[in-house]
Amino acid sequence: MDATATATVRLTQYARGGGCACKIPPGELEAVMAAAGLPEPARRPDGELLVGTENGDDAAVVVTPGGTTLVMTTDFFGPVVDDAYDWGRIAAANALSDVYAMGGTPFVAVNLLAWPRESLPMELAAEVLRGGAAIAAEAGCHLAGGHSIDDAEPKYGLAVTGQADPEHLLRNDAGRPGMPLSLTKPLGLGVLNTRHKATGERHPEAVATMTTLNAAASRAALASGAVCATDVTGFGLLGHLYKLARASGVTAVVDPAAVPFLDGAREAVRDGFVSGGTRRNLAWAGPHTRFGAGVSEDERLLLADAQTSGGLLVAGEIPGAPVIGHLAPRGEHAVIAG
Known part of the structure; x- marks a missing residue:
């Protein structure tokens, strides 16, 4: 497909919903999480989980045996705009946001890409990845590889690991009256x-x-x-x-x-x-x-x-x-x- 034809593709028509509006409804998600019985934070010899699933916070936070505090998250969704490069930038900024919301700094990320190879040109996939790389570079975050699959609906996002000061985290359970x-x-x-x-x-x-x-x-x-x-x-x-x-x-x-x-x-x-x-x-x-x-x-x-x-x-x-x-x-x- 040439550049002119590629520019006329409306990516949003390949997505059932739009961006983060595609999330599983919060009530349903909480019921699923409860049924799954995921573990609560616990002290372990190989590190301590400071923030887990207990309050549905923005990212997981773990302290390694060496004392480094890591913030880990992932986020991906279908096209929210028609421009492939902009979609890549939006999805990457959105994924990095969870680390910032915890008070951390993104350090390294990997791509998550689902692409309908038979219905959308790979040139557009390249533009999506280019947009994600531009935002990662702006954030000073390494972007290294990732995973891709052939899928009926295009999706893109990042899995991100950041670093934080455990004494200066931003959490959703730390609010107090008067703030x-x-x-x-x-x-x-x-x-x-x-x-x-x-x-x-x-x-x-x-x-x-x-x-x-x-x-x-x-x-x-x-x-x-x-x-x-x-x-x-x-x-x-x-x-x-x-x-x-x-x-x-x-x-x-x-x-x-x-x-x-x-x-x-x-x-x-x-x-x-x-x-x-x-x-x-x-x-x-x-x-x-x-x-x-x-x-x-x-x-x-x-x-x-x-x-x-x-x-x-x-x-x-x-x-x-x-x-x-x-x-x-x-x-x-x-x-x-x-």
């Missing part, structure tokens, strides 16, 4: 990506947001003395707030008027470009949330919007990030919005 809540990227990525998939309309601001690393936000959070954070991805702001509040034993209070949104996000919701993942997020977090009388259904959907490569949600104030609420003593609801 402010800061959000480092605007919401609306999910609805804009859904619009792009349906219409082909490009949203450069959304692409720029998704390809921005959370490295500076993570460093700023640590410099401010923050100990509690998570990133806002497929479970939406409400879902990740609920997980943080539940893990920390607090209530998260959010002012919807203070939450930043990308240009066009409200119009996308109004026009019906809402993913199934977003609606599932609202169905899961909604029963644990008390909405103010003035919070419309559209605003609720935006607060639950499934983000791809979203920002950090930090229990603390950091420069340049709006404060959208605070943590309060645990009450009847885990989240209060409005």
Whole structure:
């Protein structure tokens, strides 16, 4: 396939969903994890698992016998935009984000690639990998090899190992009443990506947001003395707030008027470009949330919007990030919005 033909391929038409909106619904995932009986953190002679599956945090953290603290994660998904290079950059930034959300620094990553060889040209796969390599280089993270399979649906992401200071981790169970809540990227990525998939309309601001690393936000959070954070991805702001509040034993209070949104996000919701993942997020977090009388259904959907490569949600104030609420003593609801 020549370059002109390759440029006309709409990659999003080869994906059933969009980016992190394809996550298994959080309630179903927790049931599966419970049924699997995965081990809790334990002291072992070959190292100590500091963060495991107990609170659904962003990555695993383990201390090796030599005293090095490693942060490990993986993330991959189908095309969220039609441009192959941009998709590679977005997927890589999203995978690296879990390390930043724990207060770590990515050190080495490997590629994860699924590709329908008979229906999509390998030139596009090369562009995806090139995009991932560009973001890894920007992050100062080694990218070495990986694994690929022939699959009916294209998927791409990274498995990432980072390093961290065990005394300065960012965890989702370390929130305490009185801490402010800061959000480092605007919401609306999910609805804009859904619009792009349906219409082909490009949203450069959304692409720029998704390809921005959370490295500076993570460093700023640590410099401010923050100990509690998570990133806002497929479970939406409400879902990740609920997980943080539940893990920390607090209530998260959010002012919807203070939450930043990308240009066009409200119009996308109004026009019906809402993913199934977003609606599932609202169905899961909604029963644990008390909405103010003035919070419309559209605003609720935006607060639950499934983000791809979203920002950090930090229990603390950091420069340049709006404060959208605070943590309060645990009450009847885990989240209060409005």
